Amino acid sequence: MMEFSISDPTLWREALSTYSSQIEALGKPNLVSLDDFYRNELPLILHKRNPSPYITTSELSKLMQWKLTRGKWRPRLLDFVSSLDESLVKLASQKAFQCLPDISKAVSELTPLKGVGPATASAVLAAYAPDVAPFMSDEAMEAALGNSKDYSLKQYLLFANKLEQKAKELSLEGEIFTPSDVERALWSRAIGEKLKGSKSQLDPNNGGKTGTKRKRKTSK
Structure with missing residues (x-):
């Protein structure tokens, strides 16, 4: 795992540059196309819906596929x-986007939707405003806060604040980092180390051991 305290922008940029290759290395069905949709297509779609951007149920469903495929x-x-009602999703997301940069209010507009917790809400907000709201991934939570088991709004606000401060710190030397860049760098480094660990455990010279499964957590 990447040490959150590291302040060298070059090391963070290197970690961030491996993001796409780590997405591919996971070898999960449709993850490459889902990630392209989430990071490249969806933000453009949302911003074209002026003056009151919103997300549709089908887009939210695809975003959820991305989130679950990249994670648990x-x-x-x-x-x-x-199965969410289209009008409810549209209204909730319109209100949420209008609340930004107040992340707390924005998340609170989305979480009444069934199946949408703070982590999923953060993914919606990060697609629209990556410079304000980072996605609440387990890997980045573990690196930034030392805990990936608490998916409350309070914990997300702590997480978002730490990533915002880190992004500002890393941007002082001319490089531009957003909180979402920081999240992806942390995720990339954690996944890279996890994949290396899996390979070494399956190495015949290591007794052919396999890794243990992580504990399951409630919906988020």
């Missing part, structure tokens, strides 16, 4: 989100 798969969350 929880099919019930996808079922909940996919």
Whole structure:
């Protein structure tokens, strides 16, 4: 895991540059295309909906597929989100985007939607405003706060604040980092180390051991 205290922008940029290759290395079905949708297509779609941007139920469902495929798969969350009423999703997301840069209010507008917790809400906000609201990934939470088991709004606000401060610190030397850049760098480094660990545990010279599964946590 990347030490959150590291202040060398070059090291952070190197970690961030491996993001796409780590997405591919996970070898999960559709993750490459889902990630392209989430990072490249969806932000453009949202910003074209002026003067009052919103997300649709189908887009939210695809965002949830991305989130669960990149992280831990929880099919019930996808079922909940996919069955949400279109008008409710549109209204909640319009209000949420209008609340920014107040992340607390923005998250609170989205979480009444069934299946949408602070982590999913953060993914919606990060797609629209990556410079304000980072995605609440387990890997980045562990690196920044030492805990990835608390998915409350309070914990997300602590997380977002730490990533915002780190982004400002790293941007002092001319490089521009957003809180979302910091999240992806932390995720990339954590996944890279995890994949290396899996390979070494499967090495015949290491007794052919396999890794242990992480503990399951409630929906987020």
